Amino acid sequence: MTNDTxxxxxxxxxxxxFLSRDICILFGGGLLICAVEFAMWEKIFLPKELSLxxxxxxxxxYFLGLAISELGDWFNILGExxxxxxxxxxxxxxxxxxxxxxxxxxxxxxxxxxxxxxGKIVGLSSLFGAVVIxxxxxxxxxxxxxxxxxxxxxxxFSLLIYGAFMIFDSRKSxxxxxxxxxxxxxxxxxxxx
Numbered sequence: 363m364t365n366d367t368x369x370x371x372x373x374x375x376x377x378x379x380f381l382s383r384d385i386c387i388l389f390g391g392g393l394l395i396c397a398v399e400f401a402m403w404e405k406i407f408l409p410k411e412l413s414l415x416x417x418x419x420x421x422x423x424y425f426l427g428l429a430i431s432e433l434g435d436w437f438n439i440l441g442e443x444x445x446x447x448x449x450x451x452x453x454x455x456x457x458x459x460x461x462x463x464x465x466x467x468x469x470x471x472x473x474x475x476x477x478x479x480x481g482k483i484v485g486l487s488s489l490f491g492a493v494v495i496x497x498x499x500x501x502x503x504x505x506x507x508x509x510x511x512x513x514x515x516x517x518x519f520s521l522l523i524y525g526a527f528m529i530f531d532s533r534k535s536x537x538x539x540x541x542x543x544x545x546x547x548x549x550x551x552x553x554x555x
Contacts, residue, residue, distance in 0.1 A: 382476045388420065390483035391427030395419070397491025397521065401498035404514075427483055430490070434482045439529060440536040446547035455543065458550045467546075474539050481532025488525030492518050 396406045409416035434440070449455045460468065495518050502508040510518075 382472060383479055384424070386476065386479040386483045387427035387431060388424050389427070389480075390430050390487035391423035391425065392419070393484060393487045394426055394430065394491050394494075395423055397487075398494050400517070401491075401495040427487070430486050431479070431483050434486050439482055439486065440478070440533055444540065446543040448547050448551050455547060455550075458554075459546060462550050462553060463546070471539070471542060474535050474542070478532045478535035478539060481528040481530075481535060485525045485528030485532060488521045488528065492521035492525065495521070 396408070399406050409419050435443075445452055446455045459471070495514070499510045499514065499518075503510070
């Protein structure tokens, strides 16, 4: 059953299939880079203009964010990953979903995936950043007897609280995604007979 229910333009495809997911990866990696810079030099050095330095920062941020995402899967942050009921491949489910549902349903589904990815990647990055900052603060205290400033401590607590909240929120979004996938899969199978 082929049903042309999606009328996405190339811009909408780019946003929903690339930008909305990969922006989390890019931001998560950039957040960790900034946390490491702050931990080491108590300053953040961001590229100010379009240059090779900016391109390098974006590329390193992206690939670091991918590594963080994989670590999240490795640590099983979201819980057990399952295929939708009745499917042997996730790609077949996505194909059936795009053929059987309109843009509104697909956009809402993508929105939950974005929120889940943001929580997982940015949350983990925030927690890793806090750990790096704490480690450097301890090293400075032990070897230089330098006590962290109030701002330094507030930053660490902010990163810890934000990271924990984002991961908790991503787990909630993942649960909604799994329930939605199972419901859509059952409905698709009933439509196909």
